Each structure stands twice: as C-alpha cells, then as structure tokens.
Amino acid sequence: MRAAAFAELQAVVAFGWAAEFFQDSPKELREAWRTLVAEEKQHYEAIMKRMQELGIDPAGRPVSARIWESLKSCETAEKFARYMANSEERGRQAGIRFVSEISGADPTTAGIFAKIVEDELDHMALVARFYPTGSQGK
Numbered sequence: 805m806r807a808a809a810f811a812e813l814q815a816v817v818a819f820g821w822a823a824e825f826f827q828d829s830p831k832e833l834r835e836a837w838r839t840l841v842a843e844e845k846q847h848y849e850a851i852m853k854r855m856q857e858l859g860i861d862p863a864g865r866p867v868s869a870r871i872w873e874s875l876k877s878c879e880t881a882e883k884f885a886r887y888m889a890n891s892e893e894r895g896r897q898a899g900i901r902f903v904s905e906i907s908g909a910d911p912t913t914a915g916i917f918a919k920i921v922e923d924e925l926d927h928m929a930l931v932a933r934f935y936p937t938g939s940q941g942k
C-alpha cells in the first residue's frame with residue numbers, strides 16, 4: 805500500500821508538472837491533466853487514510869531524482885502521455901492483483917483499490933483520445 809500511495813503522489817506531481825511544462829500541447833490535454841491531478845490526489849488521500857485506519861506507518865519515501873529524470877527525458881507531450889499511461893497500466897495490474905488477494909480478508913481496502921483501478925482506465929484513455937495515430941513520434 806505504501807508503494808501504491810507513493811505512485812499516486814508521483815502521478816500528482818507528474819501531471820501537475822506536465823500541465824505547466826508542455827505549453828505546446830493541446831489546451832484540452834493540459835486541462836485533462838489538471839483534472840487528473842485532482843483525481844490522483846484523491847487516490848493518494850484514500851490510500852493514506854486507509855493506511856492510517858489500519859495503523860500502517862506511511863514512512864514517507866522521498867520523491868526520487870529518478871522520477872524527474874524520467875519526466876524530463878520526455879521531449880514531447882505525446883511521449884510524456886505514453887510514459888504515464890505505461891506506468892498507470894503497471895500500477896493498474898498491481899492493483900488488480902492486490903484487490904483479488906485481499907478482497908476476502910479486507911473488503912474495505914479492496915473497494916478503495918477497485919475504484920482506483922477503474923479510474924486509471926479513464927486516465928490511460930487520454931492517450932488514445934489525443935494521440936489516436938499510434939506510434940508516430942514515439
């Protein structure tokens with residue numbers, strides 16, 4: 805759960821950064837990223853709240869320099885969008901596994917993660933919406 809919370813926090817930072825940084829990207833895409841910031845923040849807060857309820861120490865991990873290197877290596881908004889969608893898909897798969905592992909023992913936590921997993925599908929759909937042509941400029 806700690807890792808998942810951290811991933812959500814990174815997503816908050818990453819989408820917020822991109823919305824300011826990629827001034828050449830479609831305005832609607834930057835607006836969509838700002839909406840994602842709010843949703844990722846909700847994900848982060850939902851996980852943190854649940855960890856508190858369960859008495860799990862969040863033991864904050866420092867935001868690593870690596871995330872910044874990865875973000876800055878995205879030269880275009882499209883590359884950034886694809887990079888994020890890939891990491892959201894990895895997070896989503898981990899979330900799906902987690903939900904099936906704990907749904908019997910802890911349905912409340914499972915419910916929180918099931919909602920997050922569902923939201924991530926919408927987030928990933930941004931790539932298809934704004935860059936439907938596929939591999940171009942990848």
Ligand SMILES: [Fe+2]
Binds near residue numbers: 815843844847924
């Ligand atoms: Fe999220």
Ligand SMILES: [Fe+2]
Binds near residue numbers: 840924
């Ligand atoms: Fe997301």
